[in-house]
Amino acid sequence: MIALINPVSSGAALADAFWEEGADCLHIYSAGLEPSAQSPAAQHTKPYHHTDLQDTAAHLAAHGVHTVIAASEYGVTLADELSQELGLPHHDHRLRGARRDKHLMAQALAAASLPHARTTLVHTEDELRAALDDEPTFPVVVKPVNSAGSEGCLIVDSPEEALDVFRASTGRVNLMGEVNDGYLVQEFLRGTQYIVNTVSHDGKHLLAEVYAERIDYVDGAPMLRHIISRSAFTDAEQHLVDYVLRCLDALGIRDGAAHTEVMLTAHGPRLVEVNSRVMGPCLAPDPYQAAYGYSHQHLTVERFLRPEEFDKRFPLPHGPARTVAKVFLRPHREGVLTAMDGLRTMRRLPGFHSIARLPVIGEPMQDRYLTTGACGIAFFVHEDTELLQHSLATLHDIEDAGGMFRLEDLTNGG
Template sequence: MIALVNPVSSGSALADAFWEEGAECLHIYTDGLSPVAESLAARHATSYRHTSLPETVRHLAAHGVRTVIAASEYGVTLADELSQELGLPHHEHRLRAARRDKHAMAQALAAAGLPHARTVLVHSEQELSAALDGRASFPLVVKPVNSAGSEGCLIVESRERAMELFRAHTGQVNLMGEVNDGYLVQEFLRGTQYIVNTVSTGGRHLLAEVYAERIDHVDGAPVLRHIISRSGFTAAEQELVDYVLRCLDALGIREGAAHTEVMLTDQGPRLVEVNSRVMGPCLAPDAYQAGYGYSHQHLTAESFLRPEEFAKRFELPHGPARTVAKVFLRPHRDGLLLAMDGLRTLRRLPGFHSIARLPIIGEPVRDRYLTTGACGIAFFVHEDTALLQHSLATLHDIEDSGGMFRLADPDTGS
């Protein structure tokens, strides 16, 4: 029996991957989280509502659970706690805080002798003021210590703006359902940001996917426009991959999926964050299967269900035949959604594969700055990377010119 802790967001796709293989799974949900309606696994799996650690441990033990997996960011800490109490193979428990708390994460890298972004943790305006006094120049990155989806992560150009943001967001409940009671002040890393997805078993890390990201800075916030996969690596990219694998070791990652964001700077790679779960927010599997022959969630299921088959993958070179791109569709402004005129052109662009999570006509567009995929996610797959990049550039021109979404002012409807 396998326990999947909070299989929501992209975790519903992980649950479906196990369900497709006929695995017997128990879904654990914490307060405020519910099964994802479109998940086939959620409709058929046995679920349990977590109330306390001792009660959940007793329930899992009684059902013969032998594996506990964090099925989303919401499940990372509880999966660590449950596996420790049950004495099951998992990540290194002494590094639990470092896998969730971004400041502890930077400290773990420092302890391992790995380069990292200069980071200061603050809890008050006085501490923030002192941290800013020690900074020679702007811009700086200010972000909550415990949120996700780029929420609250802003680039500030002045002391006044940093103090303003701190006052506005401190004490607010974030996407993770936690209160923002600590902020990181971090050096601004210049370079290209990458995603490195892995699946680990017994502390050995399999490289699954590597993506370069396009991030635009809009109204002081980093906005992720698309990610595009890399198969062959430059020397600098190979150094980045090797660095990420050392970061996983430094954070005690041993079992299952990890999703790492890392910046390639002039000084070399610098970690943004490691997330010990599958990539989010959307893992519609068919585009990944078309590009790689697998998806992040299916590799994770394979590592637990068919470990001998999974182990053979370590002998194969990383080199997908096709390029995969994932575009986070973005409205050009706020407003009430009247139509999605740009879809007619989008679906005709070379390499187009599919669309997921389109917004609802008649409702206001949401999360315009976040990486939640609330305004839709478009997937592209093609053998010709240059052709795919041209399609992405065309798509972003359509978005930025207002041609993707027809919007009205929410108050007037026009």
């Protein structure tokens, strides 16, 4: 029996992948989190609502649970705690805090002699002023120590701007349901950001996917436009992959999925963050299957249900036959959605595969700066990477010109 802890967001796709293969799973939900109505696995599995660590551990033990998996970012800490309580194999418990707290994460890298961004943790305005005084140059990044989805992450050009961000956000409840009571002041890393997805077995890490990201900066906030897979690596990219695997070791990642964001700078790779769960926010499996022959969640299922089959992948070279791109659709401004005119053009672009999570006509568009996919996610798959890149550039031109979404002003439409 396998326990999936908080299978929400992309974790619902992980639960579905286990369900497809007939695995016996318990779905454990923390307060405020509910099963996905669109998930077949959730519809066929009775949920257990977590309130107390010992009670939940006893429930898992009574059902013969032998594996505990964090099925989303919401489940990372609880999965660590439950596996420790039950004495089950898991990640290194001594480094539990470093897998969620970005300041402790930087300290773990320093302890392993791995290069990392200059990072200072602050809790008060005085500490923030002192940290900014120590920074040699602007801009710097200011972000909550414990949030996700780029929430609250801003690039600031002055101490006054940093203080405004701190005052506006500190004490507020973030996407993770936690209070912003600590902020990181971090050097601004210049370069290309990458995603490296892995699945681990007994501390050995299998490279699953590598993506380069296009990030634009709008009003001081990073806006992720798309990710596009990499199959053949440059020397610098191979060095980046090797660095990520060492980061996983430094953070005690031993079993299951990890989703790592890393910047390739002029001075080499620098970690942004490691997330010990499957990639989010959307894991519609078909485009990944079309490109790789697997998805991140199905590879994770294979590791836990068929470990001998999974281990046969380690000697194989990484080299998918097709390129896959994931586009985070963006409105050009705020407003109430009245039409999605750009879809008919986007669907005709070479390499277009599918769309997920389209917004609802008649409702206000959600925060366009977050990487939650609230404005829709488009997938492209093609053998010709250059042609695919041309399609992405065309799509972003349509978005930026206001041709994707037709919007009314909030004051008139809602």
